[in-house]
Amino acid sequence: MKYWNLKNINKSTLEKVGPIPRSITKTFEKFTKDLDPNAEIDAIEEFRVSRYQTVTSIKYLVLLIATPILTNQLSKSLIFNPLVDYFWNRGTTTIFLNPSQEERAFAELQRFEEKINFEILIGQLPDISSEVIEDKIKNKAHEIAIYYANESADSIKNILSDLTSASVFAGLIFWRKRYISILKSFINELIYGLSDTAKAFLIILFTDMFVGFHSPHGWEVIIETILRHFGLPESRDFIFLFISTFPVILDTVFKYWIFRYLNRVSPSAVATYHNMNE
Template sequence: MKYWNLKKINQSSLDKTGVIPRSISKLFEKFKKELDPNAEVEAIETFKVARYQTVTSVKYLVFLFIIPILINQVSKSFIFGPFINYLWNRDEHIIFLNQSQEERAFADLQRFEEKLHFEILIGKIDHPSSNLINYKMTEKALELAVDYANESSCAIKNILADLLSISIFVSITISSKRQFSILRSFVNELIYSLSDTAKAFLIILFTDMFVGFHSPHGWEVIIEIILRHLGLPESRDFIFVFISTFPVVLDTIFKYWIFRYLNKISPSAVATYHNMNE
């Protein structure tokens, strides 16, 4: 039994290396397929399978993203929106959710005051008085209070709607394992069927965008948008720690993928990537 397994392993390694060059063997295989009387039937069946895979993947991809987005918007407008607005309007003293909102509101009010004094100095405002300045400052403060109260209530709506959308997304993924498997094979085939130059171009584009030397500025903007969307404090320490760790982890995972998978499947693409990256 051991001898048969060893013979099988040796035979498989011989098939991988081969006595005849692989290009010549592939040429003979191509002629053999073209002369096969069942080649046309097999080609049609292959086309049907590829078409089914493509159509199923596109439908599933659209369904996977459109449904959670629609549920997010509908729940935010018709379920969580009225409920949060009712609770929020009961207590008009709640304006800010965190200190970052307060700092932004005070900075806006300070800029408005400086702009108001500038307009007075250049004579744009006729007959300025302390009552007029106090009236305009009060009007601006009330406007900022309404804006930031709406921002705070919208942040709570976003949290609830996003949690519901994520749960729907996970439920769809778990309940449709077959479609997910088809989509995964379709994406893998689509990526690995690209030319070596296209693969190298996409690798360089991805790495420069997310883990390159100029990516921290983009990550900083993204994190600030996410924190503001969820009503969380925009801590500079958290943002800097995230920027200094996450791109490094992402770069390590990406290099491991190149070494572990892409280097075995398409070593020429890896060589092209290194040549283009130099």
């Protein structure tokens, strides 16, 4: 039964987009099926295939999401945390992995010193000696050094644990190829089965979020977070170059998909999209 289901699911997955919109062909197919004397049996079989496809896709999707996350957290906590801490504290005195960390650390220390002087000038702190001020600055510098040393060690742990989880994710895809076809079919049916208004709303939501006029600020935060996660230098030139090119490429991909596929599958959804976007 399952192999027959896989055959039918793969067939629907590999369907090519024809010159006639899929909504019209599906309506015609439904009409011919209603005239078939075996329509009830076919409907039961179609329901079984749809149920198997949905359950299998959800299970596989949960597996693809949960397994790499659990692998990442467990490998980082049980393996890489003690391993990196042991070698980091034993054989290195490195605090910063890149100049961006130095700039942030020095700026934080400078703000702390300026804050002390400001509070003394406005009377919030008593007129203390320069030795006491120097001790406060030394203690703050020590705290900053510990913080950035831990951040550098965490970056190495993140790289190792992310590589491990990425390997597990790739293994799930490689060893479960037949489930990829089922998942693709399920996603196609889910997307193309939405109403025209829902399709247009999702397109506008994704395009405005990732390629809209306000998206560069979001991309800047995302890139800075990723670079800090892996301990890479936060190059402003790289960030601005990425922001000026990647959203344009993404916008082109969206437009190509709308023109090449959605316009043939559901032209009414494209018309709704243009009306909502005006």
